[in-house]
Amino acid sequence: MKNNEIKSLTDTQVDLIRRHWHKNSSFIGFPNAERDSEQDNWYDDLLVQPDWFSNAISSSTTVAVARKGAGKSAVRLASIEKRKKDSKTLIVNASADELATFHAERLDKATVRGYGAVADWMQIYADLVVRHLARDMSGSLLTNDDEIAVRAWAKTNGITERDYGERIVDAVKTLVPWAKKLASENNGQEIEREERIARVAAATNFILYVDDFDNLQEKGGATNIRLVRDAIEAADRITHSNKNGEVHLFMRQDLWLNINPGWHYSDKVTGAVHLNWDVGDLKRWTQQRLRYAIGKALDTSPHLIRVPFDDMWHIFFPKEIRLKNKTESDSFSYFVRRSMYTPRSLQKMIKFALDGTDRLPVPGAIIEEAEWNYSTDQLEFLKTEFGSLCTGLDICVQSFTGKPLEWIASDLYKHLRGLIGNGQVKLHDGVSYGEPDIALARFLYRIGFLEVRYPQEVRYEVRDVMRYPDHWKSIRTDDAVRWAVRSAFFNGLKAFGR
Incomplete structure (x- = not known):
């Protein structure tokens, strides 16, 4: 691999790059961070960190608020990557669907009651953590009918934000003998399982990430809004009142905007971070993708590509696009203005254009057709979402x-x-x-x-x-x-x- 910094491109290099990526749009990435992060050196070469990013992955963040495709999953993955190096800290990933499945009855009762669900949510978060730790140690998920589960749940009854971490430690101590017994009955995986049990037993800090939290809104109704508010309040209290426990929620922007009017706790939520991208952020995101594309084609590291943005962009797209009013617009600005100001939205429109062309830079007629396809796709997304x-x-x-x-x-x-x-x-x-x-x-x-x-x-x-x-x-x-x-x-x- 070459290791000289590249600040400009020759015509020969531009032709080579275009041939390399002819009918191949993979450099622009994938619509979900889980798949995107599997690319080589994703954290170093492709992950873009806007000004809000450091706050979003910090331990004090209770809720990350964003439109679909703005990077909630990327924030979660980066936060986990940052925290998992601490051997005393255990990380649990859960989804709102899983939460609702195991606790539907409890949530229904809170809905009927209509108030005071903060304590319920603290119990639910602790329950999710204990279930996942039990699975880590034993390889099987606890059910409400398990005798060991009853004893473990008893340790978390009446849990508060101030004793959250300590109560989970007590519950884990109850589970360890049970997990060791299971391990001894399964000699084939005994060593690996013993290591997992030891790691869980030694943990003192517990971090819970709950993705797609906005799914709880789907039933609609003011009562569900109260439940979501109480869930955020419980997570905020745990995260900021207990040094051994954290709860991080990820939700859509429209839900956050909807729950705020008239909410007494709104001004007390100290850990809300909004993942809002501006034009400059989206340009940086595109720049990283273009550097990656050029680096791959020229067999060099993306970090060594120091070519001006416009020169990189014009390898793939024309300088200007002619509008219907006969004026011309900068092509990158044209793409951004028609996006939803998220990386996923911009990625989709760029990909429609690249996939629809048989030559680079993409002709204006192909970009126009890509815009039709992108717009239709966005309409269907809106109706479904x-x-x-x-x-x-x-x-x-x-x-x-x-x-x-x-x-x-x-x-x-x-x-x-x-x-x-x-x-x-x-x-x-x-x-x-x-x-x-x-x-x-x-x-x-x-x-x-x-x-x-x-x-x-x-x-x-x-x-x-x-x-x-x-x-x-x-x-x-x-x-x-x-x-x-x-x-x-x-x-x-x-x-x-x-």
Whole structure:
């Protein structure tokens, strides 16, 4: 492998890079961090760390808030990588689905009660940790019918944020003799299992990561919102009141925005980190991918590639794209503006373009077709991802087909009232605030389908959920405000008429 720093590229090198990646878009990565992280030197060469990243992976973070594809999984993987070197610390990964499966009855009772679920959540978190540690030691998951489980659970009854870690240590001590007995009965794996038992028995710190926490919102309703609030409060208290225990939750931005109004504990949550990408962050993400591509093609380390961004980008894409109004736009800015301002969203549009071309740089006509495909894909994602929160969301979104890009406020509300009035569209109680038409418009803003435009002398001042997530609470309702379908979706709507 060559080890000289490269600051510029010759025509020969550019041709070599283009031939290397002809009909191969793998350098742009994969839509999920778990698969992406399997690439060589992912942590060193490909992981981008925006300004918020160090806070997101710190021990004091209770909840990481982000849109789909903004990097929640990458944050979780990086945080685990950072923490797993401590032999006294044990890390447990769980999903919200697993949590709901084992504790459905307890959560249902808390739902009926309607209050005071913080203590329930502390017990549930401890239970998840103990179950996973039991599986680590024995190779089998405890069930509620196991006699040993009953004894272990008794150690965590009445657990609080202040004795969280100590109670789990007590529960583990109860499990160790049982696990050793199982190990002695299975000689084939005895040595390996004994090592696991010893590691668990010696642990004093316990970290729980719960991914996809927003799945708990799917039933809808104000009661579920209370449960989610109590879950965050319990995690926050444990993480900041006990040196031996941490609970880290990962949830979608729209759920976080939805639970905050009227929540008494909102201003006390000290460990919330928002994973919001700006144009500069997305440019750095793309830059790392381009360095990786060039390094692979030229058989050198990506760290040695010091070529200006534009020169790297133009290997694969033209300098400018001609818009429908006959003006020209910088091609990278064009891609970003049509994305949802997340790496996954940008990755998808770039991949559509690369997969659709038979030559590099990608011609403008191919980019236009990629935008159609990307926009249609984003529409389907929107309907699938948020359909559980709004009955008839697919009908609502499709109702904008053949309609103008931009709306004055009164026309938009009239359109939405029509959908609501004939029973085709209905927001679930947990995501609806105020008058139904205004609530629906704000919901469409929160999920990224609509943006708000405030007219100025020369151009609009645009507000969207990607850059101004809290703006939905204070959007004016008069006709001085313009609403518009975001460009990420508008072409998809037009595609149905092609």
